[in-house]
Amino acid sequence: MTDAVASAPGADTRKSARFLYVSAVVFLCAWVLVPIYFLLINTLSSPETVTSFPKPFLPEFDMGSLTFFAGFAGILTALKNSVVVAGMTMVMSIVIGAPAGYALSRFEFRGKGLFRLLILLTRAFPLPLLALPLAVLFIRTGLDDTAFGLAIVHTTLAIPFAVLITFSLFSGIPIELEEAAWTLGCTRLTAFTKVVLPLILPGIAASAIFAFVISWNEVFAAAVLTIENRTLTAFLLQNLDTSPLHLKFAGGFILVVPALIFIFAVRKYLFAMWGIANR
Amino acid sequence: MAEIQIKNVAKIFGAYQALHDINLTIADQEFMVLLGASGCGKSTLLRIIAGLETATTGEVWIGGRRIDHLSPKDRGIAMVFQNYAVFPHLTVFENIGFGLRMQKLPNDEVTRRVEKTATLMHIEQLLKRYSGELSGGQRQRVAVARALAMEPDVILMDEPLSNLDALLRMEMRAELKGVLADSKTTAIYVTHDQVEAMSMADRISVMHQGKIIQAAAPIEVYRNPSAEFVASFIGNPPMNFLPARPAGAGRWTVAGQTFDGPQADRAALQFAIRPEDMQPAEQGLTALAKVVEPLGAHLLVTCEVEGKLFRVILDSDMKVRPGETLTLAPQPDRIRWFDPETTLAVA
Numbered sequence: 228m229t230d231a232v233a234s235a236p237g238a239d240t241r242k243s244a245r246f247l248y249v250s251a252v253v254f255l256c257a258w259v260l261v262p263i264y265f266l267l268i269n270t271l272s273s274p275e276t277v278t279s280f281p282k283p284f285l286p287e288f289d290m291g292s293l294t295f296f297a298g299f300a301g302i303l304t305a306l307k308n309s310v311v312v313a314g315m316t317m318v319m320s321i322v323i324g325a326p327a328g329y330a331l332s333r334f335e336f337r338g339k340g341l342f343r344l345l346i347l348l349t350r351a352f353p354l355p356l357l358a359l360p361l362a363v364l365f366i367r368t369g370l371d372d373t374a375f376g377l378a379i380v381h382t383t384l385a386i387p388f389a390v391l392i393t394f395s396l397f398s399g400i401p402i403e404l405e406e407a408a409w410t411l412g413c414t415r416l417t418a419f420t421k422v423v424l425p426l427i428l429p430g431i432a433a434s435a436i437f438a439f440v441i442s443w444n445e446v447f448a449a450a451v452l453t454i455e456n457r458t459l460t461a462f463l464l465q466n467l468d469t470s471p472l473h474l475k476f477a478g479g480f481i482l483v484v485p486a487l488i489f490i491f492a493v494r495k496y497l498f499a500m501w502g503i504a505n506r
Numbered sequence: 507m508a509e510i511q512i513k514n515v516a517k518i519f520g521a522y523q524a525l526h527d528i529n530l531t532i533a534d535q536e537f538m539v540l541l542g543a544s545g546c547g548k549s550t551l552l553r554i555i556a557g558l559e560t561a562t563t564g565e566v567w568i569g570g571r572r573i574d575h576l577s578p579k580d581r582g583i584a585m586v587f588q589n590y591a592v593f594p595h596l597t598v599f600e601n602i603g604f605g606l607r608m609q610k611l612p613n614d615e616v617t618r619r620v621e622k623t624a625t626l627m628h629i630e631q632l633l634k635r636y637s638g639e640l641s642g643g644q645r646q647r648v649a650v651a652r653a654l655a656m657e658p659d660v661i662l663m664d665e666p667l668s669n670l671d672a673l674l675r676m677e678m679r680a681e682l683k684g685v686l687a688d689s690k691t692t693a694i695y696v697t698h699d700q701v702e703a704m705s706m707a708d709r710i711s712v713m714h715q716g717k718i719i720q721a722a723a724p725i726e727v728y729r730n731p732s733a734e735f736v737a738s739f740i741g742n743p744p745m746n747f748l749p750a751r752p753a754g755a756g757r758w759t760v761a762g763q764t765f766d767g768p769q770a771d772r773a774a775l776q777f778a779i780r781p782e783d784m785q786p787a788e789q790g791l792t793a794l795a796k797v798v799e800p801l802g803a804h805l806l807v808t809c810e811v812e813g814k815l816f817r818v819i820l821d822s823d824m825k826v827r828p829g830e831t832l833t834l835a836p837q838p839d840r841i842r843w844f845d846p847e848t849t850l851a852v853a
């Protein structure tokens with residue numbers, strides 16, 4: 228009897244908490260998925276359907292808009308530029324970010340907490356503020372309108388994530404493994420290459436892909452700093468402005484899909500970055 | 507020859523002094539156990555010998571060579587870690603052979619030594635597995651085999667059995683002792699388990715708050731503790747203490763009884779006796795039984811003597827009820843005396 232009385236309010240709060248949880252999940256999913264779904268439908272619809280109302284909820288599989296892009300002049304060069312810039316960003320952010328992540332997880336030094344905060348704060352600095360001085364500086368040094376120049380800017384955007392992801396990867400590897408390697412005849416360097424590196428390689432690959440995506444998606448710096456060597460985002464932004472609606476949808480779709488695939492592939496490590504255990 | 511000498515080693519972490527002026531010599535092929543409560547500095551001392559930690563002051567010598575400035579790989583040591591530290595990305599074979607490969611030994615020599623140590627540790631059928639496919643006890647064996655395969659001068663072990671269940675621990679204890687004796691290496695073994703220490707050690711160093719209180723053979727540490735701390739740390743239950751007043755001519759009054767004691771010119775001493783070193787008798791200390799615990803092999807009775815906690819181990823056939831008064835006669839040659847000011851033993 229007393230049991231039932233005691234448990235009733237408990238069950239009630241648990242039920243409402245669960246309801247809140249489920250509705251929050253549904254809301255967040257809808258927030259992300261509904262626009263992507265409309266993007267998909269409109270991409271695969273004929274131009275007439277795109278402008279008509281109400282919209283169908285199933286795609287028509289009209290490939291017209293997509294095939295248009297395949298033949299669009301300059302799109303292949305832009306695609307190549309995007310891949311080159313993203314590739315460089317990927318390499319540079321890992322080469323610079325991973326050692327910083329290692330140092331953060333393995334060494335005690337003065338100002339460590341501040342350093343971690345500063346890494347995050349670089350993301351709070353608005354890029355448009357930097358764009359003009361950067362453009363001037365790049366023109367002076369001859370870096371403007373080059374893939375390398377843009378990759379440098381993208382690297383600064385990607386590094387905070389590279390540092391945080393690799394920091395959590397290195398922290399997940401017990402220091403005893405390295406110590407055991409030292410006592411078994413390794414130097415600090417060989418212990419790293421023979422023990423730590425093989426263990427974190429998948430994670431490093433993931434954070435590299437994440438850096439790739441950051442560069443791939445970035446449009447502002449790309450639009451400001453390149454003219455001839457436009458990346459795909461900047462190229463589409465420039466050209467779609469004046470295009471019909473159905474082509475805008477298709478262009479957006481082309482940009483979103485690779486990023487989504489990449490992010491999905493590395494989701495486990497992104498959770499790790501925020502310290503969320505995922506199973 | 508791998509005698510270890512630790513000379514005036516001290517370690518300070520920031521504002522905390524973890525080790526105070528440690529001096530210890532460990533003979534070639536000796537099995538030395540560092541025993542002490544959690545946080546007393548055992549691991550710190552071991553890690554200083556291994557080179558994983560640097561001493562703030564002092565020197566470490568192995569086999570007549572000063573090694574405290576060398577990196578771990580150049581010290582001729584191998585270490586077994588508490589959490590095993592078996593490399594998860596390598597097979598058991600490659601784990602055991604890791605150090606040999608780092609020495610660039612030829613393939614057939616690596617194979618020979620891996621197979622030899624694996625057989626010694628009874629894991630020869632696991633050589634192709636990864637650490638994720640092993641039980642805790644098997645991982646432990648891999649860790650020991652990996653250290654032994656190096657054929658080191660000195661093997662260092664930091665609580666290697668503490669993650670195993672009680673039965674396995676007892677089994678591994680005996681096995682490790684045998685394997686290490688055969689390997690002829692000098693061993694330092696850290697534990698906070700006194701049974702492990704008593705059963706395995708040639709010598710035990712009892713540590714307390716960053717100091718070595720006593721370093722002696724297990725039975726010596728048990729029978730003749732050099733300080734009150736050792737007496738109250740070793741033994742389960744530990745020694746009983748009662749205050750003693752001088753009664754003249756080397757006699758001391760304890761709880762209304764007089765005993766022969768040291769010829770010391772002191773106002774007070776601590777009388778100490780182990781719980782199993784007393785018998786019920788006509789004449790002796792008057793003890794009021796409080797709690798009676800039949801433990802099968804014997805009977806543990808917790809009493810009060812003049813308001814002080816006093817434990818006695820009696821034969822399991824004895825009938826004792828709480829509230830009863832016992833008269834206990836201490837075995838005269840097992841009585842020990844301590845100075846209450848210095849807490850050191852008085853002969």
Ligand SMILES: Nc1ncnc2c1ncn2[C@@H]1O[C@H](COP(=O)(O)OP(=O)(O)OP(=O)(O)O)[C@@H](O)[C@H]1O
Pocket residue numbers: 519520522524542543544545546547548549550551698
């Ligand atoms: N890196 C460090 N920084 C600061 N203090 C430390 C550090 N390592 C150890 N200490 C301190 O030094 C003391 C001794 O530590 P140590 O690890 O040697 O203890 P222990 O005897 O091995 O204990 P346990 O049985 O729990 O392993 C502890 O008080 C610990 O807090």
Ligand SMILES: [Mg+2]
Pocket residue numbers: 548549550664
């Ligand atoms: Mg320890």
